[in-house]
Structure formats: structure tokens, C-alpha cells
Amino acid sequence: xxxxxxxxxxxxxxxxxxxxxxxxxxxxxxxxxxxxxxxxxxxxxxxxxxxxxxxxxxxxxxxxxxxxxxxxxxxxxxxxxxxxxxxxxxxxxxxxxxxxxxxxxxxxxxxxxxxxxxxxxxxxxxxxxxxxxxxxxxxxxxxxxxxxxxxxxxxxxxxxxxxxxxxxxxxxxxxxxxxxxxxxxxxxxxxxxxxxxxxxxxxxxxxxxxxxxxxxxxxxxxxxxxxxxxxxxxxxxxxxxxxxxxxxxxxxxxxxxxxxxxxxxxxxxxxxxxxxxxxxxxxxxxxxxxxxxxxxxxxxxxxxxxxxxxxxxxxxxxxxxxxxxxxxxxxxxxxxxxxxxxxxxxxxxxxxxxxxxxxxxxxx
Amino acid sequence: xxxxxxxxxxxxxxxxxxxxxxxxxxxxxxxxxxxxxxxxxxxxxxxxxxxxxxxxxxxxxxxxxxxxxxxxxxxxxxxxxxxxxxxxxxxxxxxxxxxxxxxxxxxxxxxxxxxxxxxxxxxxxxxxxxxxxxxxxxxxxxxxxxxxxxxxxxxxxxxxxxxxxxxxxxxxxxxxxxxxxxxxxxxxxxxxxxxxxxxxxxxxxxxxxxxxxxxxxxxxxxxxxxxxxxxxxxxxxxxxxxxxxxxxxxxxxxxxxxxxxxxxxxxxxxxxxxxxxxxxxxxxxxxxxxxxxxxxxxxxxxxxxxxxxxxxxxxxxxxxxxxxxxxxxxxxxxxxxxxxxxxxxxxxxxxxxxxxxxxxxxxxxxxxxxxxxxxxxxxxxxxxxxxxxxxxxxxxxxxxx
Numbered sequence: 221x222x223x224x225x226x227x228x229x230x231x232x233x234x235x236x237x238x239x240x241x242x243x244x245x246x247x248x249x250x251x252x253x254x255x256x257x258x259x260x261x262x263x264x265x266x267x268x269x270x271x272x273x274x275x276x277x278x279x280x281x282x283x284x285x286x287x288x289x290x291x292x293x294x295x296x297x298x299x300x301x302x303x304x305x306x307x308x309x310x311x312x313x314x315x316x317x318x319x320x321x322x323x324x325x326x327x328x329x330x331x332x333x334x335x336x337x338x339x340x341x342x343x344x345x346x347x348x349x350x351x352x353x354x355x356x357x358x359x360x361x362x363x364x365x366x367x368x369x370x371x372x373x374x375x376x377x378x379x380x381x382x383x384x385x386x387x388x389x390x391x392x393x394x395x396x397x398x399x400x401x402x403x404x405x406x407x408x409x410x411x412x413x414x415x416x417x418x419x420x421x422x423x424x425x426x427x428x429x430x431x432x433x434x435x436x437x438x439x440x441x442x443x444x445x446x447x448x449x450x451x452x453x454x455x456x457x458x459x460x461x462x463x464x465x466x467x468x469x470x471x472x473x474x475x476x477x478x479x480x481x482x483x484x485x486x487x488x489x490x491x492x493x494x495x496x497x498x499x500x501x502x503x504x505x506x507x508x509x510x511x512x513x514x515x516x517x518x519x520x521x522x523x524x525x526x527x528x529x530x531x532x533x534x535x536x537x538x539x540x541x542x543x544x545x546x547x548x549x550x551x552x553x554x555x556x557x558x559x560x561x562x563x564x565x566x567x568x569x570x571x572x573x574x575x576x577x578x579x580x581x582x583x584x
Numbered sequence: 585x586x587x588x589x590x591x592x593x594x595x596x597x598x599x600x601x602x603x604x605x606x607x608x609x610x611x612x613x614x615x616x617x618x619x620x621x622x623x624x625x626x627x628x629x630x631x632x633x634x635x636x637x638x639x640x641x642x643x644x645x646x647x648x649x650x651x652x653x654x655x656x657x658x659x660x661x662x663x664x665x666x667x668x669x670x671x672x673x674x675x676x677x678x679x680x681x682x683x684x685x686x687x688x689x690x691x692x693x694x695x696x697x698x699x700x701x702x703x704x705x706x707x708x709x710x711x712x713x714x715x716x717x718x719x720x721x722x723x724x725x726x727x728x729x730x731x732x733x734x735x736x737x738x739x740x741x742x743x744x745x746x747x748x749x750x751x752x753x754x755x756x757x758x759x760x761x762x763x764x765x766x767x768x769x770x771x772x773x774x775x776x777x778x779x780x781x782x783x784x785x786x787x788x789x790x791x792x793x794x795x796x797x798x799x800x801x802x803x804x805x806x807x808x809x810x811x812x813x814x815x816x817x818x819x820x821x822x823x824x825x826x827x828x829x830x831x832x833x834x835x836x837x838x839x840x841x842x843x844x845x846x847x848x849x850x851x852x853x854x855x856x857x858x859x860x861x862x863x864x865x866x867x868x869x870x871x872x873x874x875x876x877x878x879x880x881x882x883x884x885x886x887x888x889x890x891x892x893x894x895x896x897x898x899x900x901x902x903x904x905x906x907x908x909x910x911x912x913x914x915x916x917x918x919x920x921x922x923x924x925x926x927x928x929x930x931x932x933x934x935x936x937x938x939x940x941x942x943x944x945x946x947x948x949x950x951x952x953x954x955x956x957x958x959x960x961x962x963x964x965x966x967x968x969x970x971x972x973x974x975x976x977x978x979x980x981x982x983x984x985x
Contacts, residue, residue, distance in 0.1 A: 222882040224890070465966050479962075480969040486955070489962040493904055496897040497876030504879040520872040527872075576864035579871055580844055 222504045225293070232290055236297035239270060244301040246550045252304055252412045253556070256405045257376050259412045260304025267298075268337030272308055277315055281331035288444060289506040292451035299455025299561075302553045304412040306564070307340050309452070310374040313445035313565075314341030317382040317393065320437045321428035326395055330380065342378040343445070344369035344418055345438050351566035352439055353384070358420065360385040360392050363427070365420035371406050373564050375416030383425065384438045393434040394425035410560035443518045446565035447505045450518075453525035453561050454498045456554050460532035461491040463551070464539045478539070487535050494528035501525070516582075519575035526568050529558040588889070591653055595660045598633055602626070608665035613930050620747060623667035627702025630668075636700040637675070644683060644696040651828035652888050658830030665932050669792075673743050674699055676829065678706035678752045681822045682771055685809040695750070707774070709739040709753035709796060710819065716741060716949075717956045719754075720763045720816055721975070721983075724798060726755035726770065733757075733770070733808070735778075735801040741950070745794035746783045748774045752822070754815045759981040766980055767815035770807045777801070788942035789929055828888070831881055831901040833874035835909030835947065836933055837940035840870050843916055846937075850919050857919055866915060873908050877901060896965045903957045906947045913941035 225233065243266055252258055267273055276291045277283025291312060298308065311334050318327050333339035347353040347369065358367035365385055372381065380397050401423055406415035429437050465488050468479030478484050498521070505521035508514045533555040537544035544551050562568055604610065606626040611619060630636040631645070638654040640646020647653070661668065679699045686692040698704040715721045724737025735755055745751065751774055758766035774781065778801040783791040810818035834840070844867060850857040857863050877900070884894035916937040917924040924937065931939030948954050962968040975983045 222879040222886070224883055224886050224892075465968060468968060476972065477969050480972060482955070482959075482971065485962045485968050485971075486958045488966060488968065489958045492961060492966060493900050496880065496900055497873060497904070500876040500879035500883065500897070501872060503883070504875070516871075517875070519868070520875040523868060523872040524876055572865050572868040575868040575871060579840070579867055580848075580858060580864070 222500070223289070223507045225289075225503075229290060229293055233293045233297065236270070236272075236294045237300070239266060240297050240301040240303070244303075246553070249302060249304050249412070249553055250547065250550060253409075253553075254411070256407045256411050257414065259307075259377065259414055263298075263301075263304045264307060264337070267303075267305075267308060273311060273337040274335040276312055277331055277335045278319070281327060282335035283331070287506075288447060288509045289503075291448055292502060292506045295448050295451035296455035296458070299452030299457075299557075300459035302456065302557050306374050306413045307377070309445055309448045309565075310342035310378065311340060312448055313343040313441045314378075314380070314382050316444050317343055317437055317441040318395070318428070320440060321393065323426070323428050326426060326428065330395075333379075339379040340374060340377050342372055342374040342381050343383075343438075343441055344372045344375070344381040345384040345442055346370070349567075351442060351570045352435075356384060356386040356391060358383065358385040360387045360394055360425065360427070363424060364422040365394060365396055365425045366422055368417055368419045370417050371415045372418050374414050375418050376403055376405055376414040381418065382428065382441070383420070384434065385425075387430070390431055391434045391438075392427060392431075393429040393437055394427050396420065396423050396425040408560070410556040413560050413564070442565055443515055444509065446522050446571070447502070447509075447518045449561050449565045450498070450502050450505065450521040450525035453529040453558065454495065454502050456557055456561070457491070457498060457525070457528035457532040458495050460529075460536040460551075460554055461488065461495050464488050464491065464532075464536040467540055467543075484539055487539065491528070491532050491535060494524070494531055498524040498528040516575065516578045519571045519578065522566065522571045523568065523575065526558075526562045526571075529554075530562060533558040588652060588656060592656050592660060595635065595657050598635070599660055599664050599666075602629060602666070603664055605629075606664075606666050608932060611665065611667050612932075619667055620670060623670045624702040626667050627671055627700075631701045636702075637696075640680075640696070640700070644693050645700045650888070652885055655828060655830045655885065662830065662832060662836075663934070665934065670705060670744055670747060671699070671702060673708050674704075674706040674748075677822055677825060678708050678750070680825045681752055681769075681809065681818070682706070682750075684821075685769075685818065686771070687806065704749045705744060705747050707742050707745045707748035707751040708822070709742055709745070709751045711739065711741040713738060713740045717953055719819065720767065722754065722756060722767070724753070724755040725759075726757045726768055726803070728757075729802065732805050733768075733803040735770075735772070735798040735803060737798050739796040739798075740793075742781075742794045742796050744792055745774065745781045745796050746791075750774055751796075752809065754819050756980065757812055757815075760979050761813070762977050763975060763980045763983065764816045765813055767819070768808060768812050769810035769815035769818040770803055771809060772801065772803055772807060776803075786943070786946055788939065788946065790943075831877070831898075831905065833877035833881070833901075833905050834934070835902075835905035835907070835944075837906075837909030837913060837944070838916070838933075838935055838937060840867065840874065840912070842935060842937075843867065843870070843912060846916055846919060850921075852919075863919070866912070870908055870912055873904060877905055896961075899957065899961050899965065902947075902952065903954055903961075906944060907954070909940060910944035910948065913937050913944060917941060 272294050274283045275286050279285040347357050383394050402419040403416040408415050468484050469477050471478050501521040501524045505517040508517040537551050637646030638649050642648045683692045683696050712722045714723050726733045752771050754769050756766050757768045778799040780797040782795045785791045847858040847863050852860045880897050884898050887894045927938050933940050
């Protein structure tokens with residue numbers, strides 16, 4: 221199943237692009253690179269005002285009752301703008317995890333706050349370099365968490381996290397408020413992602429799911445977030461393709477626009493190919509939510525979006541020549557974001573592996 | 585169930601019923617004349633069943649259905665390896681242009697029906713030794729001769745000219761104007777005196793393309809299909825007729841499932857190849873690429889069903905899919921190692937890695953070389969500049985050779 225965006229969805233896309241084009245401030249984003257623990261307040265205010273925090277939440281909890289397709293559309297716009305905060309994506313992961321665990325009390329407590337932009341949520345699943353750890357080091361006992369989750373996206377700002385932990389040998393998912401948790405900031409090449417190691421020292425946590433259900437929900441929440449991230453990567457890659465195109469049309473060398481040289485012209489055209497393959501896979505994956513082959517569709521979206529954004533970052537800078545490698549050009553904002561997004565919600569090698577397992581199994 | 589789904593199921597059932605007579609096993613290893621005869625019988629069966637000329641006007645023997653119906657039928661037909669290749673250019677390009685531009689409507693209608701039934705085959709005489717991508721640089725001459733015309737020159741890469749009864753041709757009537765402006769479009773009888781057809785073999789061993797020589801071949805002015813000097817426009821219109829046809833994310837080569845099955849049977853370094861990270865990476869990457877193309881195609885069909893123009897990204901299909909087929913075929917042969925050295929001369933592109941690999945370079949050039957496709961996307965979709973063209977606006981006979 222793949223879809224064409226309907227009129228309402230196209231309107232969301234236009235409006236998101238328009239609002240962010242008007243408000244994005246490159247100088248502010250550049251300065252955030254040099255500060256740890258901060259994010260772009262004005263972007264986050266815009267996201268709340270525009271209702272993006274409420275977009276994919278159920279109406280019963282103050283949301284707009286839309287879904288992954290619409291959030292993906294907004295994510296394309298935030299990706300194009302290298303938005304200075306990761307909370308739309310982390311909120312989505314956290315809220316989807318809560319909705320899947322069907323714990324009415326936590327839903328009623330947190331989801332309206334997420335919808336209103338009064339709280340920030342995240343998920344803390346990965347350990348070591350594994351997006352979904354094979355053996356879980358963070359422990360859960362007597363209603364409390366002990367141990368460290370490394371480099372949690374939005375970890376410096378989030379009010380709560382949905383945490384994958386182990387109760388003895390049994391995996392569990394629990395919700396922890398982060399008020400009293402030790403947050404060690406990562407001084408990162410993409411600082412506005414607000415990465416932090418979260419250290420739980422007997423932190424009280426609400427048990428949400430146990431055993432295989434906990435693992436399944438963790439994986440599903442990660443996969444759904446990954447599709448949002450893929451849309452963000454798509455938006456970034458497309459923005460870079462157009463920047464490269466515009467520069468190649470305008471910049472002259474040897475008596476003609478550099479875009480008239482096939483080495484440049486074809487390089488940009490190859491980007492178009494990567495962007496359109498990624499777009500097709502992203503739209504397909506978002507429309508597949510809730511179907512058996514959602515995981516396969518999500519993995520394909522992630523791989524093609526990662527390839528598109530990384531390649532676009534490399535090639536767009538290359539096409540800009542010396543002008544592309546300056547600090548002030550800001551093209552490195554995209555290069556940094558291409559990599560940070562590729563790592564969040566599962567790295568490329570990890571998704572390759574997931575997809576191979578699924579396809580090889582399916583062909584058995 | 586939508587009408588289109590019902591159409592698909594009915595087409596599939598009909599194709600299944602034809603499989604014992606015309607399918608892969610029935611055709612495998614036949615000498616070319618018998619294979620062609622089989623093709624004609626299959627085309628005639630399609631006509632009788634209402635699967636020939638799906639989008640054509642019923643007045644000329646067609647079905648009057650949408651391009652979507654045609655694409656659905658082509659998608660369903662592809663896995664059967666039916667002997668339909670002889671009629672692709674004929675029915676997809678040459679005959680439609682004749683039916684559109686020929687003045688004698690009765691004659692054109694007769695040709696259309698004969699072609700739909702597989703009784704007559706038409707070729708398209710465009711490319712020449714001097715160039716394929718640079719169509720307007722062609723050199724075959726059409727000179728006024730009494731009330732008609734006289735053709736001299738040579739065409740190249742003409743698909744199935746050796747089996748063709750007729751052809752459409754573009755030739756230069758005036759070398760003193762810019763190259764696009766001095767061209768005129770005609771049809772001709774391939775049995776005319778002075779026409780010599782010489783098949784030649786391609787790298788994969790097959791000989792479906794030809795050199796065609798014209799030595800004082802006489803044409804009447806009634807065979808002219810364009811204004812004098814207006815042939816280039818007609819040629820471009822010709823290329824647009826086949827705009828909607830089924831594409832294959834596997835580049836008309838083997839599907840990824842066959843590669844996975846192969847990897848399950850092979851070993852690398854004493855371990856099953858299917859457990860090797862390099863192989864798994866290839867599987868994941870090729871799947872992502874082809875899934876993207878599939879989604880592009882699905883969205884194009886949705887757009888058409890909703891009465892909208894499909895997006896321009898469909899232009900990526902051939903470029904991306906055939907490159908992926910070439911690479912995957914190389915890797916499959918590598919994986920088979922010693923066991924991959926055999927060559928079945930009748931191997932089918934969609935399940936034989938060697939056949940797929942040997943003809944992949946042809947696919948990357950025929951019907952628009954990769955570089956031309958990249959230029960087209962760059963210029964038409966992205967708005968990048970045209971290449972430097974030193975022959976632009978220069979009279980043809982003053983372009984340095």
C-alpha cells in the first residue's frame with residue numbers, strides 16, 4: 221500500500237514549510253552547536269503553537285487524532301529546516317509506547333501534557349551501541365530502576381522516559397520521571413539534540429509491560445520513531461538537493477554555470493534519485509503502520525533516507541566548493557544532522573540487519 | 585473489489601490458461617522462426633481475447649480502456665515469459681504513429697488490425713551509425729524525386745527489422761538548416777527495392793537488432809507522415825506515445841527472492857553465504873531501492889486512477905532498476921563462483937543471472953542511455969542548464985565532423 225497525500229495533508233505540508241521558512245534562523249542554529257544543554261526555544265514554541273505536539277495523539281487526550289503520515293509530513297519540514305530540537309520525534313516514541321501498553325492511568329496523566337506542549341517525553345531503550353540491546357544492563361527491582369542508559373535523545377530536557385530494563389532475566393518497560401535522575405550531557409557534534417546519559421539510582425518507575433510484550437513494544441516504538449526520523453532525513457536531503465541545484469545554476473566558472481558541467485549536473489540528478497526513492501519508501505512506511513510488514517517498510521525507509529541525507533550532505537558541500545566548507549555557510553548543520561538522525565532510532569548497520577533478517581525469513 | 589482488480593484477476597486467469605501453449609517452457613529452446621510463429625499465434629490469441637490494443641480505439645480493433653488497464657495486463661504478463669517481444673515497438677510506437685498521422689485512414693485502420701493480430705510487424709528506423717542519443721544528428725537523406733522521395737543512407741540498432749513488413753523512418757531532407765529543422769518523417773514498405781536488412785549479434789549472443797541500408801529507395805509523397813522539415817516534432821510525439829508502460833523494479837532481471845534463495849545454497853569461507861554480512865547488506869540495499877521504485881509506481885497508478893498526471897519521478901525507473909539488475913547479476917554470478925560459469929543461450933532474463941548480466945549493458949543504452957536520462961531529469965525536472973552544444977543553431981552541413 222502506498223498513498224497520495226490528500227488535500228488536508230498537502231495543506232499541512234505547505235503550512236509547516238511556510239512557518240518554518242519564515243522563522244528558521246541559521247545564526248541561532250549555529251550558535252547552538254557550541255552550547256550543550258540548550259535547544260531552539262523559538263522552534264519549540266512554534267511547534268506547540270502550530271499544534272504539531274498534538275498532531276498524532278488521540279482526541280481523547282487532547283490530541284488532533286491524526287497519525288504517522290501527518291507527523292511524517294511535519295517532520296519533512298523540520299528536517300529541511302534542521303530544526304533545533306528533537307522533541308516531536310521523542311514525544312511520538314514515548315506516547316506510542318504508552319498507547320501500546322494500554323496503561324490508562326499513565327496515558328491520562330502524560331498524553332494531555334504532551335499534546336499541550338507542557339511536557340517532553342523520550343524513550344530510553346538502547347545500550348552500548350545496540351539500538352535494541354541483546355542483554356539489558358539497566359535493572360528493575362522493587363518498583364525502581366538502577367543503571368545507565370547512554371546518549372538518550374532529548375535526555376537533558378525530557379520530563380519522563382519509557383525505559384527498557386531487566387527484572388531478573390525478564391525484560392520490562394517502565395515509565396520513569398526524570399526529575400531526580402542524573403543527566404550527564406554529551407557534548408555532541410549536533411548539540412541541540414540534547415543527548416544525555418541517564419543514570420538511574422533506585423529511581424521509582426511505573427511498570428508498563430513485561431516479558432515478550434515489553435520487547436515487542438520497545439521495538440515497535442523505536443520503529444515508529446524511526447519512520448518519523450526517516451521523514452526528517454528526507455526533508456533534509458531534499459533541501460540540500462535544491463540548495464545544490466540553485467547554487468549550480470547561479471555560480472559560474474570557465475564561462476558557464478557549473479551546473480552545465482555533467483560532473484556537477486549528474487551528481488545533483490543522482491541526488492534527485494536518492495531523494496525520490498527515500499520519499500516513496502517513507503510514504504509507504506507511514507501508510508503501513510499497523511500492518512504485518514510495517515517493520516520491513518520502516519527499515520527500507522530508514523536505509524534509503526539515511527543514504528539520501530548522508531549523500532546529499534557530502535555532495536551538496538562538494539558542489540559548493542570552498543563556499544560550502546565555511547562555518548557560516550551552515551551546510552555543516554545538515555551534515556551533522558544527517559549523521560545524528562542516522563544514529564538516533566537505530567543506526568544504518570542495525571537497520572540493514574533488521575531488514576535482512578525479515579527478508580531472509582520471509583523468503584524461507 | 586475495484587474494476588481494475590477484477591480486470592487483473594481475469595487477465596491472470598487468461599494468462600494461466602495460455603501458459604501451457606505459449607509460456608516459458610513451451611518456448612524454451614525454439615529456433616527463431618518457430619519462436620516468431622509462436623509469437624504470432626500468441627498475439628492472435630491476445631487479439632481474440634481482447635488483450636491486444638488495450639488502450640486503442642475500438643474502431644481500429646482496440647479495447648478503448650485506460651493506460652492503467654494496459655499496465656495491469658503488462659504486469660501480469662511479465663512473469664509468464666510469453667513470446668510478445670516481437671510486437672513491442674510495432675504496437676507501442678510505429679503503428680500508433682501511422683494511425684495518427686497517415687492520410688489514408690482506411691489503409692491505416694487495416695494496418696492497425698493486422699498488426700494487433702500479429703500478422704504484420706512494424707519497426708522504427710531512428711538510430712544511425714553516427715549517433716543514437718543525438719537523434720537529430722542523423723544522416724540518412726530523403727531527396728525529392730519526381731512527385732515523391734528517394735532515400736539513401738543507413739540505420740542501425742533497428743529492433744526486429746528482419747521480421748518487419750513496414751517501418752517508420754526519419755530522414756534528412758535539408759542539410760542547409762539547423763539539424764532539428766531539416767528532418768521529415770515517412771513510413772515505408774520494408775520489401776521495397778533498395779532496402780537491405782542485415783541482423784547483427786549483440787554481446788549476449790542474440791540478434792534482434794539490425795543494420796538497414798537504403799539505396800535509392802523510392803517513396804511516394806503519400807508516405808510522408810510529417811510536414812516537410814517537421815519530422816523531429818513527429819519523432820518526439822512518437823516517443824511520447826509509449827509514456828505509460830509497465831515498469832519492473834527488478835529492471836526486467838531476476839527478483840531479489842532468487843538472490844536470497846541462491847545465497848541460502850552457497851557457502852563463503854566455510855559458512856553459509858546467507859549469514860555473511862556483505863550478502864545481507866546487498867539484500868537490504870537492493871530491497872530498499874526496489875521497494876522505493878515499487879512505491880513510485882504504485883503512486884503513479886493511483887494518480888492516474890484519480891485522473892491526475894503521475895509525478896515526474898517515474899523517469900527514474902529505467903535508470904535505477906537496470907543499474908541494480910546489472911550489479912545484482914554480477915554479484916549472483918560471483919556468489920555461484922565455479923558453478924556460475926555456464927551459459928544457457930536461451931536463458932530467460934527474469935530467472936537466469938548470466939542472461940540478465942550479459943544483456944544488462946544493452947538495457948542501459950537502449951531507449952535512452954543512462955547519461956541521456958540523467959540529462960533529461962536534470963534539465964526538465966530540476967531546471968539545470970543544458971550541456972554546451974557547439975552544433976546548436978548551426979546549419980547541419982556546417983557542423984564539423
